[in-house]
Every structure is written in C-alpha cells, then in structure tokens.
Amino acid sequence: MPIASREIVVSNTLGLHARPAMQFVDLANQFASNITVYKGGDEPEQADGKSVMQMIILAATQGTPLRIEADGDDADDAVKKLADLFESKFGEE
Amino acid sequence: MKLKDFIVTDAIVAELKAGDRDGAIRELVQSLAATGALTDETAEEVVTALVNREQNGSTGFGKGVAVPHVKHAKIKKMVGTIGRSATGLDFAALDHQPVYSVVLLLSPDNQPQQHLQAMNIVFSNLQKDIFRRFLRQAATKQAISDLLDEADQGK
Numbered sequence: 467m468p469i470a471s472r473e474i475v476v477s478n479t480l481g482l483h484a485r486p487a488m489q490f491v492d493l494a495n496q497f498a499s500n501i502t503v504y505k506g507g508d509e510p511e512q513a514d515g516k517s518v519m520q521m522i523i524l525a526a527t528q529g530t531p532l533r534i535e536a537d538g539d540d541a542d543d544a545v546k547k548l549a550d551l552f553e554s555k556f557g558e559e
Numbered sequence: 560m561k562l563k564d565f566i567v568t569d570a571i572v573a574e575l576k577a578g579d580r581d582g583a584i585r586e587l588v589q590s591l592a593a594t595g596a597l598t599d600e601t602a603e604e605v606v607t608a609l610v611n612r613e614q615n616g617s618t619g620f621g622k623g624v625a626v627p628h629v630k631h632a633k634i635k636k637m638v639g640t641i642g643r644s645a646t647g648l649d650f651a652a653l654d655h656q657p658v659y660s661v662v663l664l665l666s667p668d669n670q671p672q673q674h675l676q677a678m679n680i681v682f683s684n685l686q687k688d689i690f691r692r693f694l695r696q697a698a699t700k701q702a703i704s705d706l707l708d709e710a711d712q713g714k
Contacts, residue, residue: 480671483678484628488616518620518653519686525679527672 470541473533478555482526484518486556491518493551499538501548506531515548560676561711562684565664568707569594570640571700575661580650584609584627587642587663597665601633605665619652623695624685628664630674637673639664639681641703643695660685660694684710 476482482490494501494515501515505524513520515534526532532552536544570590577583585606592602608629612618619625625648640663647657662681666674684690690710697703 480630481675483671483675484618484626485616519682522620522678523682523686525675527675 467538468541469535469537470545471533471535472545472549473531474549474552476526476528476530476532476552478558479528480558481528481530482521482524484522486558487518487521489556490521490548490551491516493548494544497536497538497540497544499536499541499544501544502535502537504533504535506533560673560680562680562707563711565637565639565677566662566707567591567594567596567638567640568700568704570596570638571703572640572642573698573700573703575642575644575648577644578646578648580613580625580648580658581606581610583642583644583648583661584613584663587640587661588665590642591638591640591663591665596636596638597634601631604633605629605631609663613650617651617653619650619654619658620682620685621652621654621656622685622691623647623656623659624662624691625650625652625658625660626662626664626678626681626685628666628674628678630666630668630671632668634665634667637664637666637670637677639677641694641707643697643703660691 503513505511642661650658
C-alpha cells in the first residue's frame with residue numbers, strides 16, 4: 467500500500483477546535499486510506515484522522531506542527547486535500 | 560489542567576428534567592448561573608449561542624456523550640458543568656444514538672489555548688469506556704463529583 471505524508475502547521479487563530487476537527491474527519495472519511503495525524507514536541511501524540519474525539523484530544527493550538535499520514539491506494543490525494551484544508555484555515559481567521 | 564479546574568461542582572445536574580437538547584442546555588446554563596458563575600442576562604445570551612452552535616453542527620460526538628460549548632465575550636472565566644439524562648436526549652449525534660451525559664463548557668472568547676486544553680481533558684476522559692459508563696451511572700451530584708476527582712487523580 468502506498469504511504470504519503472505531509473507536514474503542516476496549524477495556522478488558524480483558534481487552533482484545531484471542534485468544528486475544524488469535524489471538518490477534517492468528514493474529509494478524511496471520504497478516503498479509503500487510513501489517516502493518522504502526528505503531533506511532535508515535548509509530548510508526542512497521534513490521532514486517528516477519522517475520529518473526532520481523538521483529533522480534539524490533540525489540542526493543536528495555532529503554530530503547532532502536525533504531520534498528516536495516509537496509508538492506502540488514495541494516500542497521495544488524501545494527504546494533499548487534508549493539507550489544503552489546514553491551508554484554508556478551515557474558513558476562519 | 561484538571562476537570563475540577565473548570566467544572567463547577569454545585570452546578571452539576573445529576574437528573575436533568577429536560578427531555579430535549581435545547582431544554583437540557585438551558586437547564587445546565589441556568590444551573591451555572593444559580594451558582595453565580597454568570598449573570599441571568601448572560602445566561603440567556605449563552606443559551607442562544609449554544610443552541611445556534613448545535614444547529615450548525617452537533618457536539619454529540621457519539622457514544623452517548625455531547626459537549627456543547629461556546630466562546631463568548633461576556634464569559635470572563637472558563638466554566639463548565641455536567642448533566643445526566645436517564646432517558647436520553649436527541650442531540651442529532653454523529654452516531655444517531657441518544658445522549659446520556661452532557662458536558663457543557665463556556666469559554667472566554669480570547670483564550671483559545673485554554674479552551675483547547677479544557678476540551679483535551681474532557682475528551683481524554685470521555686474516550687475511556689469506564690469513565691463514560693460510570694458517568695452514565697452516577698445518580699447523584701456527589702457521585703459525579705467523586706468520579707471527576709478520581710479522573711483528575713488519574714485513577
């Protein structure tokens with residue numbers, strides 16, 4: 467299975483709160499690939515990109531670097547579109 | 560951060576009277592207002608904001624729990640409470656199941672990091688099957704309060 471990954475930085479002011487987390491999960495669920503989101507730093511954590519609760523637990527604030535990893539046939543497309551969603555700041559500031 | 564840093568024990572409602580989502584939200588906000596955590600006037604505004612928030616996307620994230628939350632300019636200090644419904648509430652949850660435990664969180668509108676930390680501690684506990692089961696079974700304010708203390712102590 468192909469694996470793709472991309473590093474992004476949370477750029478919206480409010481961080482990865484519930485609404486963006488749900489947007490991310492909705493998009494992630496459109497792909498067959500398994501999606502995992504990794505947070506580095508002092509306390510590394512990872513979340514299933516298809517679980518809203520796990521994504522919220524990351525508590526990723528503005529400026530937090532994350533790595534999005536997809537594992538599956540549509541991995542490249544998934545990682546690109548999910549990274550684009552962060553780039554768009556989820557329609558926020 | 561711990562649950563008891565923002566959950567107001569006196570505002571916990573072990574037996575929600577309301578049978579629907581909006582009523583439960585109102586009951587919990589009024590319970591917070593009764594402890595002096597916010598004024599009655601602010602409470603009304605917050606209820607409206609919370610209901611609007613639910614209509615834009617349910618905070619019923621599945622597994623019988625909902626976490627209605629809002630950031631509001633008139634909230635100066637983050638506060639929260641917990642409500643328990645024996646009969647279950649229709650929150651239009653993601654998994655289409657009734658909600659038995661409601662964790663309500665009100666945050667100032669200018670402290671997104673604190674808000675995310677609170678959501679982190681709430682969901683870290685709600686992720687645990689045993690915490691959800693005990694929360695659903697805790698029939699009194701004291702039992703819910705004790706459960707939160709145990710969770711905060713990492714038991």
